[in-house]
Amino acid sequence: MKKKTMKNNKFVTLGIESSCDETAAAVIFNDREYKSNIIASQTDIHAVFGGVVPEIASRHHLEQINAVVELAVKEAEITFDDIDLIGVTKGPGLVGALLIGVATAKGLAFALKKPLVGVNHIKAHSFAALLENPGLKPPYLSLIVSGGHTDLIDVKDYDDFDVIGKTRDDAIGEAYDKVARVLGLGYPGGPKLDKLATGGAADGDPHGVEFKRVYLEKDSFDFSFSGTKTGVLNYLNSQKQKGNEVNRADIAAAFQLSVIEVVVEKSIKAAQKTKHDKIVMGGGVASNTLLRKMMEEACQKAGIDLYYPSAVLCTDNAAMVGCCAFYDYKNGKEDGLDMDAFANLPL
Numbered sequence: 245m246k247k248k249t250m251k252n253n254k255f256v257t258l259g260i261e262s263s264c265d266e267t268a269a270a271v272i273f274n275d276r277e278y279k280s281n282i283i284a285s286q287t288d289i290h291a292v293f294g295g296v297v298p299e300i301a302s303r304h305h306l307e308q309i310n311a312v313v314e315l316a317v318k319e320a321e322i323t324f325d326d327i328d329l330i331g332v333t334k335g336p337g338l339v340g341a342l343l344i345g346v347a348t349a350k351g352l353a354f355a356l357k358k359p360l361v362g363v364n365h366i367k368a369h370s371f372a373a374l375l376e377n378p379g380l381k382p383p384y385l386s387l388i389v390s391g392g393h394t395d396l397i398d399v400k401d402y403d404d405f406d407v408i409g410k411t412r413d414d415a416i417g418e419a420y421d422k423v424a425r426v427l428g429l430g431y432p433g434g435p436k437l438d439k440l441a442t443g444g445a446a447d448g449d450p451h452g453v454e455f456k457r458v459y460l461e462k463d464s465f466d467f468s469f470s471g472t473k474t475g476v477l478n479y480l481n482s483q484k485q486k487g488n489e490v491n492r493a494d495i496a497a498a499f500q501l502s503v504i505e506v507v508v509e510k511s512i513k514a515a516q517k518t519k520h521d522k523i524v525m526g527g528g529v530a531s532n533t534l535l536r537k538m539m540e541e542a543c544q545k546a547g548i549d550l551y552y553p554s555a556v557l558c559t560d561n562a563a564m565v566g567c568c569a570f571y572d573y574k575n576g577k578e579d580g581l582d583m584d585a586f587a588n589l590p591l
Contacts, residue, residue, distance in 0.1 A: 256322060257329040257573075258352070259566025260313065262345030263337025263365045264392070265290055265301045266559065267308040271320035271327075272566035275574075276375050279320035281556065281563040284308045291431045295421065302340035309348050316562070327358055331569020334362030334579075335589030336392070342585035350581050361569040362579045365560075366393055366591050367405060369526035371571070372553040372564040380551055385520040387511050389535070390527030391417030391434070394467045394507070396514045397591065399524070402571040407591050408514060409465025416503055417529050419469035423476050423499050427492050434529060441496035442533045448497030453479060455502040465514050472502050500534050508538045512546050525552040528559050 254273040261268040265286040271279045286304050290296045317324060332349035335342060346362070353360035370386035382404075386397040394416045396409035414422070417434050424433025429440065441448045455475045458468045476499050483490050515523050523543060529535060530552045543550040557564060 255329070255570070256327050257331055257566040257570050258313070258316070258327045259363075259562035259564075259569060260309075260330070260332040260345045260349050261365075261368075261560055261562040261565045262305045262309065262341050263333045263335070264341060264560055265296045265304075266561070267305050267312050268560065268562035268565075269309075269313040269316035270562035270566050271316050271322060272563060272570060275570045276378065276567055278375055278563040278566065279322075280316045281561055282312050282316045282319065283556070283559070283561055284312050287432060294425060294431050296338070298338045298340055301338060302344060305341050305344035309344055313348065313352075324352075324356055327352075327356060329359050329361065329569060329573055330356075331361045331363050331566050331572070333365045333368065333565050334583060335586030336365055337587065339585055339587040342587070346583065346585045350583065354581055359573060360579050360581070360583065361572050361577055362583045363565050363568045363572065364589055364591055366395060366397075368564040368568040369393075370397055370399060370405070370524065371568045372526045372557045372561070373524045373551040375557060375563055375567055376553055377551055380522070380524070383520060384522035384524050384551075385511065385515040385518055387507070387523060387525045387530075388527045389416050389507065389525065389529035389532075391415060391421065391529075393527065394469070395591075396465050396511060398514075398518045398520075403575040403577075405591055408518070409467065409510065411467040411469065412460075413468055413470035414473060416467070416469055416507065417527070419473045419503065420529070422473055423496075426477055426480060427495065434532070437496045438500065438532050438534065440493050441500050448491065448493030448495070450494075450497040450501040452491060452494030453498040455479075455498055457502055457506050459506060459510075465510055467506065467510070469503055472499065500532075504532070504535050504538055507535065508542050511539065512542050512548065515548055516546070521547070522549045522551065525550070526558065526564075531555045531558040
């Protein structure tokens with residue numbers, strides 16, 4: 245890490261995130277103290293279409309990103325000259341959306357003569373919980389559950405990651421959105437399905453309908469949610485053909501239980517196999533009510549500590565990007581102005 249010259253001796257990182265439909269920027273002091281975390285959401289814009297439209301997402305990133313970056317700097321009560329490092333998500337994600345963030349970061353790095361670090365979006369999610377837990381550090385097992393990813397990662401150190409399980413088809417968040425769509429819940433489907441299933445007095449019966457749990461081969465830590473999703477679609481179609489009414493809350497609850505049971509069981513087994521006593525969740529689905537409840541119960545029973553970020557840090561945000569960029573830079577990583585964006589970037 246290069247020597248800091250700022251008067252208060254804080255190392256300042258500007259993080260930028262634009263991998264999907266959130267335009268975000270954040271300022272991090274040192275490794276974990278985020279002084280601002282600005283997110284311009286496009287949820288209402290894409291809700292009309294029932295999902296994210298890549299071209300529209302890119303256009304809105306372009307319209308919003310400069311204002312978001314300026315607000316992040318202003319809210320942190322610093323100037324652009326105070327910035328020591330610029331970190332930006334370079335993949336995976338929607339390539340058009342990514343390019344807006346990458347181009348902005350490269351322009352700032354060039355103008356300010358500051359180092360640039362391109363961050364892996366999944367790795368950043370695995371660091372989100374660090375921002376609110378000062379004592380948390382690797383090694384741990386990371387569970388990333390989002391609209392585009394379902395991964396189990398053996399995090400051995402800040403720069404030593406080993407993906408030991410991932411989805412073979414739909415990501416869990418994608419499956420949630422598709423089931424929510426056929427239930428007529430709208431977009432974004434995940435939170436709405438969660439609320440319908442666990443909405444208080446009107447909770448759905450998770451055993452009112454039974455959907456298949458998919459575990460794949462023995463000892464596999466991979467996931468598959470496509471079959472369960474298809475099971476929901478087939479059930480709804482069969483009931484419609486018979487003229488039967490369906491209880492949407494029961495279906496939502498049954499679907500949730502069928503996929504979350506698998507995620508929890510595989511996470512505990514993966515932690516035990518890798519000999520980790522900590523599981524750290526990240527990604528949008530990490531804020532799911534049932535997942536948190538079942539993971540807490542399973543971890544307590546297994547003697548494993550569980551960590552997950554607050555809701556704002558579960559969704560795509562730039563604070564986690566800045567945190568990840570800090571550790572990457574500390575470990576000797578730096579990108580040039582020829583850095584590109586990658587729709588599919590392996591961890």
